Amino acid sequence: MFDLLCIVGPTASGKTNLAVRLAAAFGGEIISADSRQVYRGMDIGTGTGYFSNAMKERGWRVRAIEKNVKARAFAKEHFDLDVDAEDALAGYADHSFDAITLWHVMEHLEHLNETWERLAALLKDRGV
Numbered sequence: 001m002f003d004l005l006c007i008v009g010p011t012a013s014g015k016t017n018l019a020v021r022l023a024a025a026f027g028g029e030i031i032s033a034d035s036r037q038v039y040r041g042m043d044i045g046t047g048t049g050y051f052s053n054a055m056k057e058r059g060w061r062v063r064a065i066e067k068n069v070k071a072r073a074f075a076k077e078h079f080d081l082d083v084d085a086e087d088a089l090a091g092y093a094d095h096s097f098d099a100i101t102l103w104h105v106m107e108h109l110e111h112l113n114e115t116w117e118r119l120a121a122l123l124k125d126r127g128v
Contacts, residue, residue: 004030005022007019007022010115011096016058016059018110020057020058023059024056024119029061033108039060039073039098040060040061040063041055041063041098041099041101042064042065042092042097042099042100042122043062043065043100043101043102044064044089044105045065045066045067045102045103045105045108046064046066046075047066047068047071047075047103048071048075048078049064049066049071049074049075049079049081051101051103052055052081053075053078053079054065056079060080062081063084063092063097064082064084065084065086065089066085071083075082077099083120088095089115089122094121094122095121095122095123095124095125096122096124097123097127098123098126098128099127100119100128
């Protein structure tokens with residue numbers, strides 16, 4: 001048996017906002033019938049999680065990585081984000097993400113070439 005909730009209505013009637021709130025409340029995911037796609041993003045160096053949370057609020061399935069333990073705890077406490085430590089990057093499946101963001105992170109990467117190769121592998125074919 002599958003649990004499915006369909007939200008329908010005219011353009012600009014608040015469907016997306018309602019869908020995001022319901023998905024958060026019930027631990028579900030949003031599948032837009034307009035595009036038939038669930039967007040998956042990764043934010044590397046997410047800090048305290050503000051950008052990752054903004055993505056989550058807009059219906060993205062988000063993974064986040066942060067090396068600072070206190071920042072990860074803040075993101076969990078304030079946004080209910082499960083932020084992974086930096087060594088988790090190797091554990092994600094290839095071609096998993098539509099978008100990967102790195103805000104003020106590149107200059108802190110110790111193994112830049114290896115990291116770029118791994119990020120390229122994690123992106124879907126049309127990912128950014």
